[in-house]
Amino acid sequence: MTVKHILNEQLLMGYAAGILPEAFDLVVASHLSLSDESRAMLGGYEAIGGAVMEDSDAVEMGADALASVMGRIKSEGTVQSKPAIKHAKPGILPEPLQDYVGGDVDKIKWRPLGGGVKQAILRTSGKAQARLLFIPAGAAVPDHGHRGTELTLVLQGAFSDEVDTFARGDIEIANEDLNHQPIASEDADCICLAATDAPLRFNSLIPRLLQPIFRI
Numbered sequence: 001m002t003v004k005h006i007l008n009e010q011l012l013m014g015y016a017a018g019i020l021p022e023a024f025d026l027v028v029a030s031h032l033s034l035s036d037e038s039r040a041m042l043g044g045y046e047a048i049g050g051a052v053m054e055d056s057d058a059v060e061m062g063a064d065a066l067a068s069v070m071g072r073i074k075s076e077g078t079v080q081s082k083p084a085i086k087h088a089k090p091g092i093l094p095e096p097l098q099d100y101v102g103g104d105v106d107k108i109k110w111r112p113l114g115g116g117v118k119q120a121i122l123r124t125s126g127k128a129q130a131r132l133l134f135i136p137a138g139a140a141v142p143d144h145g146h147r148g149t150e151l152t153l154v155l156q157g158a159f160s161d162e163v164d165t166f167a168r169g170d171i172e173i174a175n176e177d178l179n180h181q182p183i184a185s186e187d188a189d190c191i192c193l194a195a196t197d198a199p200l201r202f203n204s205l206i207p208r209l210l211q212p213i214f215r216i
């Protein structure tokens, strides 16, 4: 699947190195299962990482140790420290996300946020938070800024904001510089996976008052 808005280098390298918070890892893994281009880029980073590891093994432990590690890799198959990136099963949610939800969209436990918008907070460890968002066709999320990084991956439908239009597989990377109001396209309800490492900065009063309750 070809998608228009893909990950940046920093996030891919962070993912390959295993230093992202779990919520961001989940967005990246879900995006990777939808984007051939991002998967190809990740393959490049992992190859570089692997080559560096092999070199340092050879220097620190000598040829025997390296041979035994290589033998173990051969017998055990691929050594994988991250959740395996698989192609999405037929369904709306990519496979890494299905593991968190316990199935596809029919298993999501939505909570209303007002105006038909719903969310489901996913259980992740670390400072960043992951949530699924449901935005009815044509509806808007209150306009807001960001105190940190917000990653938004579209899973169904599309939304438009001040930056562009984002459809299935697209990822929007927002930070302190961006103020936006995502609006779902008219033709379908939009479902997104969003991760933030700091609370959003809502510009109007009501969302700001509700913020602690909704943990957004």
Ligand code: ZN
Residues within 6 Å of the ligand: 144, 145, 146, 150, 174, 180
């Ligand atoms: Zn945002």
